[in-house]
Amino acid sequence: xxxxxxxxxxxxxxxxxxxxxxxxxxxxxxxxxxxxxxxxxxxxxxxxxxxxxxxxxxxxx
Numbered sequence: 001x002x003x004x005x006x007x008x009x010x011x012x013x014x015x016x017x018x019x020x021x022x023x024x025x026x027x028x029x030x031x032x033x034x035x036x037x038x039x040x041x042x043x044x045x046x047x048x049x050x051x052x053x054x055x056x057x058x059x060x061x
Contacts, residue, residue, distance in 0.1 A: 005033070 009028050015021035035048050042050040 001033075005029075 005025070009024065013024070015024070032036065036046050038044055038046050040051075045053065
């Protein structure tokens with residue numbers, strides 16, 4: 001996780017303040033990494049896609 005965070009966010013930017021870095025990292029984790037990023041363990045779906053598929057399958061059953 002930390003390697004991905006550094007490669008996709010940290011190494012591409014310089015932060016003027018610690019507060020700015022924390023805000024950017026928090027946004028990356030909460031908005032992109034946890035919700036949109038494709039996850040191997042979820043059959044190469046994003047968590048949002050996986051959850052949508054789960055509810056569709058559940059309603060069909």
